[in-house]
Amino acid sequence: MRAATADRLLRCLLPDERAAVEGDLAELHVPARDALIELLGLVVRRQVGAWTDWHAWIALVAALALGIILSVVSRYWAHNAAIYAWLYLDNWTPEYLRSPGARADLLRTITGFGLECLTLAVWAWTIGSAIRALSPRTWFSTFIVVVIAVFYGTAGSATIARLNPGNAIVFAQPMYRDGFPMAFRLVLIVAPILGALWHANIRSSVKVGRAGLILCAAVVLTALVGRRPAAAATFGWWSISDDRPMLAAAWRIRQAWQVWLFPLVMVCPAIYVFFNSASRSGRRRLSVR
Amino acid sequence: MLGEFEYLLLSAAARLGEGAYGVSIRQEIERATQRKCSIGALYTTLDRLEKKGLIQTWMGAPTPERGGRPKRMVRVTGKGSREAAAFYRTVVRASDGLSWQTD
Numbered sequence: 001m002r003a004a005t006a007d008r009l010l011r012c013l014l015p016d017e018r019a020a021v022e023g024d025l026a027e028l029h030v031p032a033r034d035a036l037i038e039l040l041g042l043v044v045r046r047q048v049g050a051w052t053d054w055h056a057w058i059a060l061v062a063a064l065a066l067g068i069i070l071s072v073v074s075r076y077w078a079h080n081a082a083i084y085a086w087l088y089l090d091n092w093t094p095e096y097l098r099s100p101g102a103r104a105d106l107l108r109t110i111t112g113f114g115l116e117c118l119t120l121a122v123w124a125w126t127i128g129s130a131i132r133a134l135s136p137r138t139w140f141s142t143f144i145v146v147v148i149a150v151f152y153g154t155a156g157s158a159t160i161a162r163l164n165p166g167n168a169i170v171f172a173q174p175m176y177r178d179g180f181p182m183a184f185r186l187v188l189i190v191a192p193i194l195g196a197l198w199h200a201n202i203r204s205s206v207k208v209g210r211a212g213l214i215l216c217a218a219v220v221l222t223a224l225v226g227r228r229p230a231a232a233a234t235f236g237w238w239s240i241s242d243d244r245p246m247l248a249a250a251w252r253i254r255q256a257w258q259v260w261l262f263p264l265v266m267v268c269p270a271i272y273v274f275f276n277s278a279s280r281s282g283r284r285r286l287s288v289r
Numbered sequence: 290m291l292g293e294f295e296y297l298l299l300s301a302a303a304r305l306g307e308g309a310y311g312v313s314i315r316q317e318i319e320r321a322t323q324r325k326c327s328i329g330a331l332y333t334t335l336d337r338l339e340k341k342g343l344i345q346t347w348m349g350a351p352t353p354e355r356g357g358r359p360k361r362m363v364r365v366t367g368k369g370s371r372e373a374a375a376f377y378r379t380v381v382r383a384s385d386g387l388s389w390q391t392d
Contacts, residue, residue, distance in 0.1 A: 016348055016361075021328060023351070023358030024311045041329035049333060 003032055009039040013046065014136055050137035059135040063142045066127050066269065067149025069262065070120070070189050075154050077116045077228070078184040079161040082176035084109045086169075116228065119221040120188040123266050126218055128196025129206055130269035133276045139197055146193060150185050211270075211277040218270035222263045291376040295343075297321060298334050299373040302344060302363045310349060310360040311335075335363065343369030 010018050021042065025035045050056050088096065088106065096102045131142050162171050171177040200206065206214075291299070301317035302309040311331065318326045338344045349360040365373070 017332065019358045020311055020348065020361040021332070023355035023360060024315070024328065026356040026358065027312050027352075027354050038328045041327050042332060045329045045333045 006032065006036050006039055009036070009043050012043045012140070046137055047141075050135065053135070056135040056138040056142075059131055059138065059142050060145060062134075062269075063127065063131055063146045064149050066265070067146040068153035069265065070123065070127075071150045071153030071185070073228075073262075074120055074150070074184045074189055075181045076159050076161075077120070078180040079159045079171075079176075081113055081116070081184075082180040083161060083167060083170050084113070085180070086173075086176060115221065115224055117184075117188055119225050120184065121192045122214065122218050122221055123269075124189040124192035125196045126214060126270040126273060128193035129200060129211075129214070129273045131193075132197055132200035133206070133273055136200075139200075143193065143197060147190060150189050206273055206277050208274075208277045208281045211274040215267075215270040215274040218267050222267050225263070290379070291372055294330060294334055295338060296373060296376045298331070298338065299343065299365055299369055303365045303370070303373065309363040309365075311363075312360070314363060332361075335361070338369065341368075342366060343372055 010022060013021060021039070025038070030038065088109070096106055127146065128143075131146070132139050135142065161167055162177070297318050298314060301314045301321070305313050305317060311328075315326045315328075315331055318331075335344065335346060339346055343366060345364045345366055347362050349362040351357045351359045
């Protein structure tokens with residue numbers, strides 16, 4: 001158990017330092033108990049030192065903001081997907097395939113769903129990579145903040161789909177009401193963020209080529225989802241009280257230019273990771289010369 | 290102005306020359322101070338000194354006695370030598386005429 005705890009503490013260190021410290025402890029034949037105490041001391045010092053760096057606070061604030069945006073967007077898209085899932089799965093009829101209009105609608109629904117899933121996953125991956133690149137020592141604390149923001153960022157609000165009495169039959173089922181948003185958030189947000197953090201933990205940095213590909217994917221997907229994030233911002237975060245704005249007022253909000261910042265904001269992590277990788281690669285080439 | 294532990298680390302690294310790395314520096318400091326030196330204090334001070342430009346560190350080759358893991362090698366820079374020398378001169382001036390008797 002001491003060895004397992006020591007191993008977990010070692011994973012809190014950056015890869016190079018982890019290797020050097022492991023080697024030092026092995027060379028000195030430090031007993032497991034003493035090694036645990038030494039490692040704990042180093043990890044605590046590193047964590048305290050990390051939070052004196054402004055990068056850690058920028059990463060934290062950005063992670064909180066992006067986590068809330070992901071929370072709003074994922075729930076909105078999940079509820080929309082739930083409505084179509086109820087329509088096409090719970091109420092399936094072969095007529096959907098016989099009618100050309102219904103076929104086209106089904107295809108559009110499946111394509112839109114796939115696009116939204118892929119976009120959420122890519123956004124989440126880039127956020128994980130950016131957290132690790134911006135503040136590698138505080139990635140765990142920042143990850144916890146993102147997860148809290150993703151799951152609780154929409155507390156006290158509901159989507160317009162959920163508030164629409166016409167959809168009551170859909171959201172009466174817990175799977176559609178709560179299961180879909182939970183699945184979206186776990187599979188399409190938390191898992192990709194963890195994947196990106198784990199990948200960065202092993203490789204210590206993202207290669208420029210890969211960062212460029214991810215940036216292209218993020219830009220293309222964000223462009224393809226078009227106004228959907230703006231719709232999520234407008235219709236996905238409504239007060240559950242009776243004092244809600246009229247739809248006309250919501251429509252005016254949607255026309256405001258500020259709402260278009262949402263897609264731009266979601267591409268920022270990918271832009272940061274790319275330029276960070278490019279500058280590290282440039283520095284490495286200079287040091288080799 | 291250097292701190293006490295920073296000076297100890299620079300002195301140990303300078304004395305060890307090309308053999309200066311984490312374990313050897315730690316053993317040298319423990320020999321000089323007759324006290325245990327923790328990995329936490331050592332590595333955070335190495336980072337601090339490197340940020341100030343007083344040392345350079347790099348990852349050395351792995352060795353079998355270290356389980357195939359690399360060493361963090363250390364070299365004192367010119368700036369580090371000058372800072373250490375200034376600290377030493379300060380201590381000598383401050384100690385001028387004093388005799389520390391131990392009971």
